[in-house]
Amino acid sequence: MTNKQILKEYLSKLKYKSLSPFLDIEILLSQALNKPKEYLYEYPEKKLSAKQLSIFKKLFSRRLRGEPIAYILGYKEFYDLKFKVNKNVLIPRPETEILVDEVITSVKAPSSKLQVPSVVDIGTGSGAIIISLAKNLKGNFYATDISAKALAIARQNARLNKVTVKFFKGNLLEPISSKLLGSAEAGQAPSSKPIIVANLPYLTSKELQNSTLKYEPKIALNGGQNGLEYFYELFDQIKKFEIKPLAIFLEIGWNQAGKIKQMAKKVLPNYKIKVIKDLSGFDRVIKILK
Ligand SMILES: C[S@@+](CC[C@H](N)C(=O)[O-])C[C@H]1O[C@@H](n2cnc3c(N)ncnc32)[C@H](O)[C@@H]1O
Incomplete structure (x- = not known):
């Protein structure tokens, strides 16, 4: 999956579970890639490696269960x-x-x-x-x-x-x-x-x-x-x-x-x-x- 696809696909999953679903996904994806948020828009077609995708999915599932972003990031x-x-x-x-x-x-x-x-x-x-x-x-x-x-x-x-x-x-x-x-x-x-x-x-x-x-x-x-x-x-x-x-x-x-x-x-x-x-x-x- 590419950065652009993740931003789109995961948004619908989080829509009714967070007050700021889009921002949350941006933050979690940046964290999984260890890159600033701007990177997601500079390289929308860049594909995630298997490891990056697995890290993102783990972070995302914690957010989906309602865990606050700050605890997921640790700061x-x-x-x-x-x-x-x-x-x-x-x-x-x-x-x-x-x-x-x-x-x-x-x-x-x-x-x-x-x-x-x-x-x-x-x-x-x-x-x-x-x-x-x-x-x-x-x-x-x-x-x-x-x-x-x-x-x-x-x-x-x-x-x-x-x-x-x-x-x-x-x-x-x-x-x-x-x-x-x-x-x-x-x-x-x-x-x-x-x-x-x-x-x-x-x-x-x-x-x-x-x-x-x-x-x-x-x-x-x-x-x-x-x-x-x-x-x-x-x-x-x-x-x-x-x-x-x-x-x-x-x-x-x-x-x-x-x-x-x-x-x-x-x-x-x-x-x-x-x-x-x-x-x-x-x-x-x-x-x-x-
Ligand atoms: C509302 S939190 C505030 C935390 C931090 N000051 C802030 O504003 O983000 C209240 C804090 O009071 C602490 N606390 C609860 N009972 C206490 C007590 N009897 N004596 C001292 N601290 C207590 C809790 O452990 C918690 O860290």
């Missing part, structure tokens, strides 16, 4: 950087770039009080958020996750992107709380006034039933019955450990801003709160600032 681009991903980490979403943007803009604003920050990313997964911040800001960078397998990927991604981030395994702020309170050995302590960023699991049990999510780790998505379990726990920990963050930036679900504002006001009464919307007009990020 995902986020904030103009490349991140290794596998089934142990959430695939970084474009919406999360809004959170990263908001942190960078806030820190770099001329009137900002957030310069040279210590930044702590809670539930780091692939490390996409903290690594993008480390790439774009000066400061000290820390991250936690409950999953050792996710942290292994995050560490690899920090190396791949050539940034220094200290990773800790544990429940939300717990593994880093003593360091935030300044009791760690010299050189380790970030600050008792960090910037906290997080994209916590915030889907409700019902939303989690969406079949497009079946390949991603439940621990990365499941926010309990109303999706808010982790936010309650995070604010409880901020209170318990007496952390006075300079700012908190949280990615949130479209209908969660009200409840999270209430939690924040209780624990950090003198802070200002701003909600930022995504391109579809839904609440997406909450910013809590001193």
Whole structure:
């Protein structure tokens, strides 16, 4: 079969199984041939070798079963950087770039009080958020996750992107709380006034039933019955450990801003709160600032 024939024939097979069938086939065929996408159009009549065809068919059958392209390729681009991903980490979403943007803009604003920050990313997964911040800001960078397998990927991604981030395994702020309170050995302590960023699991049990999510780790998505379990726990920990963050930036679900504002006001009464919307007009990020 030629490049042109594959693009045509396999499109009809994937048509009702993917929202972007043509793009998917282009990507998978390029991957099987180990060539850029342009090659498919420069050489439409080029025949695939038996080995190339067999590689393509294997990749294609994974996509046909619903596996996300990022897991099939083993990487995902986020904030103009490349991140290794596998089934142990959430695939970084474009919406999360809004959170990263908001942190960078806030820190770099001329009137900002957030310069040279210590930044702590809670539930780091692939490390996409903290690594993008480390790439774009000066400061000290820390991250936690409950999953050792996710942290292994995050560490690899920090190396791949050539940034220094200290990773800790544990429940939300717990593994880093003593360091935030300044009791760690010299050189380790970030600050008792960090910037906290997080994209916590915030889907409700019902939303989690969406079949497009079946390949991603439940621990990365499941926010309990109303999706808010982790936010309650995070604010409880901020209170318990007496952390006075300079700012908190949280990615949130479209209908969660009200409840999270209430939690924040209780624990950090003198802070200002701003909600930022995504391109579809839904609440997406909450910013809590001193
Ligand atoms: C929604 S994912 C976000 C991943 C990544 N930050 C991103 O934005 O792509 C949530 C992450 O929180 C982690 N997580 C779940 N429960 C946790 C806990 N109790 N403490 C720390 N991390 C937790 C999961 O393993 C997962 O990596």
